[in-house]
Amino acid sequence: MGFIIQESVIERVGCVLLILLHHTCSGLEVTVPSSHVALFQTRTVLPCTFTVNNPPVNPIFLAIFWYFEGKQLLRYDNKDKDSSPGVSIDEQELKRGNASLSIHNVTITDQGTYKCLVIYSPERQHKEIQLNILAVPTVGMNKKVLLRDERNLVQCSVTDFFPRDITVRWLRNGQDLGSASEMFQMNADGTYNVNSSVTISPIEAKDNPVITCQVEHESLRDPLQDAFRVEYGAAPTVRVLSSMTPDGEEQIYVCEARGYSPEAVEINWLLDGKRSDPRRGSDNSLFDKEIYYRILLNKDKRPTQISCEVQHETLYSPITETQEVQVNSDCRRHCHFGLTAALLVLVLAAFGTLATLYYFITRKKLFQRFQVSHIHKMERWTEDKKVALYCVASNCTTDAVVTWTVMENGGEKLKISEAQAKKDAENTPFCSGYTMRTDRTQSPADKLYNIITALSFKPDISKELEVTCNFSCDGRNKERSLKCSWNLKKPEMSAPINLSLSDSRDVLCSVTLEKFSPRDIKIIWSSGVGHYQKLDTIDGKIIQNSDNTFNIKSECRVPGHLFKDPGFKVRVTWSHQSLDVSEFREVSVADFPWRPVMDEIIKPPLLLHSTEAKLQCTISGYFPGDLAVKWMRREAGKQELYEVSPSDKYKIPVMEITQQSDKTYTCTASLIVSVSALTEHGSEFICRVTHPTLVTPLEKRTGELSVTGIPVIRNRLQDGGYIILEVDSFYPQELGVTWERADSESGPYKRIPDSDIETNSTESSDGSYRVTSICEAMTRLNKMDPSDKYFKAILEHGALKSPEVLIFLRSRGNFSLISGQGKQPLHQVDRKIVIKSSSSHRRKSSERIEAEESHKSHI
Known part of the structure; x- marks a missing residue:
């Protein structure tokens, strides 16, 4: 027995060793593509296959893991399996080496990197695959x-x-x-x-x-x-008209969509922004695409706003017109009273409930109350200048017969029936001038009819009408009457055309017309020079005043560059039933408030001869940007003005133009002048501005200019015992030159007598002046003294902030400049100057002048 047990254990161990030996040589290899594409909201399979050297695959040693962006999605082994929602693997396919992952409803968040990990004990291997999601547009x-x-x-x-x-x-x-x-x-x-x-x-x-x-x-x-x-096509024009009954209990709204093509159009009512029950309105073609809505104002649940939304192929987005649902104070009092009265009625009606209930049940009309609204008066502006009266019947069990009756100024009554309206539609003339239209809708649920009828005609302000609308339904007649007259009031324009600027450099023109009646008015904007072309018009909502007159604001947008032409005008024209002839107003650039404003001309505090001076003038607050600037010049002592043209003497830079936060323009005009005392002293410059908004040009003046020339020392020469100092380019002419002598540089200096000084002054061709000052520094007495001597020249002029001082040193018979404009030895003049005495003054001879001129280029 013990032998058998021992043999059995050995067999089991041997089997296990054989399996392990076999599996050790499995040679696991995992294969996935680098990427995979899946369509959005479809099922997809991420491929992952594996092979072993000695198939088939033994599930005992197999484990599969899937990861997405490092997070585990699925785990499978022979003991257990776990997966996230929406993913799975086919367990039967695992035996054939297929570990592909199924994603059942691909979303955008599924895009990313997936990892397939296969363990076939003791080996393991993983591969990554990129899943890309595509959604088809x-x-x-x-x-x-x-x-x-x-x-x-x-x-x-x-x-x-x-x-x-x-x-x-x-x-x-x-x-x-x-x-x-x-x-x-x-x-x-x-x-x-x-x-x-x-x-x-x-x-x-x-x-x-x-x-x-x-x-x-x-x-x-x-x-x-x-x-x-x-x-x-043509885009529709949309209007919402409303009318309240005199007792304030109900209000009827009519939405018109007119003048559009193609024919298809969708019109809906929105109550407080939500689309209403479509059976409450009608879009029958008999009403020329009009729909109506009736609101009982004494109901607790009534909307605060009613909107008409029109969709058409020509529109980029629907047109929506909105009106507030207003309840007057009389209605509120009536409503409160109605609630109190209703309680009393309920008590009194309790005794007759059974009889009333029996009456309605036997006639199958329980809760089917035939109702007729008041007549509503709609004043509207149409091409034929007509108005319309509306009346609505509700809950008719059968189709009703509608008749309108009109009595003018208490005279004979005129009846208008649907048969006559049909003749009118068939182009049969109807001499009364009244047009009747009736529209019926039937509720699929209760089979009851809702009927709206309209009587349109051209009003006569001299007549007072009494109009009656009669509905005959199932043997019962109900009618409503209304007395009406028309009081025409002309539109008033209390302010001129208002102008403003937009970011796009357009001019916004707007006008407000006030206190007109009836409500309908037609406003057209146009522009041009002589011949006017129509502009896009933006009309605001018509506002009703407390006296039942109306106001409206209309505007248009005009490109600003068109106003560069002073003859260009914008015209607004309005037509109204109260006007025999259309009225209009015009505006042009001459009416613009954005006119140029000039600052004073900025000039240098000191105009220096032989330098450039910049004159600047800033012009601001103008629109449009078509501004012209000219620089003018007036010569000294004359009145005539000459236009300045660009040249070597005058430079006119390009103007710097900027647009300000208020949309107007600012520019800086400049003139650069090469200043000369001959031409600029005493002259005047004028900056002249022209602009389309100006009747006459604007201008600013510099006033008479004063030119100053700073003395420039050109030459310092030595002619034997003489020091020659040449100064030029100064203006005005007054220049003082003083000479002094000392035994040391620090002094004291003594003035050299005028008898030893010779000064000559001349005017240059550019209007400045030139001076030559000759100092006899070495008299016979001086020549006998061999020691060093110092000489000082002092120049004084109005253009100098302080006197110019030059100090010369005589050493061993030669002169040199040791202090002043450049320290250097003085050049010798080849020819000796000849001194002639006359009235104790010395003058240079012509030979000495020639000697100086021949050596100027060497100094």
């Missing part, structure tokens, strides 16, 4: 009908794509249309949207080309595109 253009002769903005929406890199191209008949603007937005799921827009000019839209929005993206094999052939 969708492309669509929201505006495919253009406005003629205008610059149209067309937008292409590219949505739900990934990655972000994308190319959007605009093509015109297959050729690049030009640059476009793009605005990216990231969605909550990590994908992107981009809105690309391009402006198509009237020239680019000519001949009805095909406009294409083409998208290239990594997820697409071929470019994706949306295209349309240019068609022209």
Whole structure:
């Protein structure tokens, strides 16, 4: 027995050793691609396969791990398995060496680096794979009908794509249309949207080309595109009209969309920003795309705002017109009283409830109350100058018959029926001048009819009308009456056309018209020189005053450069039922408040002869930027002005122009003058400015100029015992030269007598002056004294802040400058000067003058 046990143990150990020996030589090899691409919101499989030398794979030694960005996603071995939501592996495929990972719904956050780790004991090996996500874009253009002769903005929406890199191209008949603007937005799921827009000019839209929005993206094999052939349309004009009944219990709103093409249009009511029940309105073509809404003001749950939203192919975005729902004080009191009265009515009505209930049940009309609203008066401006009266019937069990009755000034009554309205629609003349329209809608739920009827006509201010609207429904008649007259009030313009500047250098023109009635008014802006062209008009909301008159503000935008022409004018014209002829106002650049303002001319404090002087004048506060500057000159002692032209003497730099924070311009005009005492002393310069806003030019003057020439020592010469000092380029002429002598440099100095000095003064060709001063430094007495002597020359002039002092040293018969303008020996003059006495003064001979002139170039 013991032998058998021992043999059994040996067999088991041997088997294990054989398995281990076999597995040790398994040769594990894991294979994955470097990257993998998956489509957004699809299922994908990340490939990972492995091989061993001695298949099949034994699950006892196998373990599989998947990681995403270092975080474990899945673990599998023969004992247990664990995985994150949305990922899995096929356990049956593991036996065939397939450890691929399935991701069931790929999201953008799944993009990244994955690691497949395979352990086949005792070996282990891992490989990494990059998962890239692609989301295919969708492309669509929201505006495919253009406005003629205008610059149209067309937008292409590219949505739900990934990655972000994308190319959007605009093509015109297959050729690049030009640059476009793009605005990216990231969605909550990590994908992107981009809105690309391009402006198509009237020239680019000519001949009805095909406009294409083409998208290239990594997820697409071929470019994706949306295209349309240019068609022209007209954008709708939208108005919301409202009328309250005299008792303040209800208000009816009518939304008009007119003058548009193509025909398709969508009109909706929004109550406090939310779309209303569509059965409460109608868009029947009989109403020329009018819809209505009736609000009972005595209800607790009533909106605070009502909006009409119109969508059309010509519009870049919907047009929305909004009005506040207002309840007057009478209505509030009536409503409160109504609540009190309602309680009393309930008590009194309790006794008749059974009888009333029986009456309605037998006739199958429980809670089906046939109601008729008051007549609402809508004053509106149309091409035919008509007004409209509206009346609404609700909860009709059958289709109703509608009749309008009109009595003018208490006279004969005139009845208008739908049959007559039909004849009018068939171009049969209806002599009364009244037009009737009726629209019916039926609720699919309760099969009840809602009816709105309108009576339109051209009002006569001399007549008072009594109008009655009658509804006949299921054998019952209900009618409402209204007395109405029209009081016309002309628009008032209390202020002139207002002007302001925009960042785009456009001029914003606006006008406010006040206290007019009825409500409808037509305002047109135009501009030009003689011939006017229509401008885009932006009309604000019409405001109703407490006296039932109306105000409106209208504006337009005009490119500022057009006002460079003084004859260019902007005109605003308004038409109103109260006016026999349209009125208008005009504005031109002459009315601009932005006129140039000139500062005083800035000039140097001292104008120096033979130097350059800069004159500057700053002009500010003007618009447009078309400013012209001229520099003028008046000669000394004369009145005539001459325009300064650029030359070697006068330089006119280019003006520095800047735009200020208030959108006006500022510039600095400059003139650089080469100053000469001959031409500038006593003269005057004028800066003259012309601008389209100015009737006469502006100008600033420098006043008479005063030129100063600083003395310049040109030569210091020695002629035997004489020191010759030459000074020139000074102005005015007054120059003082004094000579002194001393035995030492520190003095004391004694003045040399005038009899030993000779001074000659001459005027130069440039208007400055020149002086030659000759000092007899070595008289016969001096020559006998061989010791060193010092001589001082002192120059005084109005242009010098302090006297100029030069000190000469005589040593061994030669002179040298030891203090002053340049220390140097004095050059000898070849010819000796001849001294002639006359009245105790010495003058130079002509030989000495020639000697000086011949040596100037050497000094």
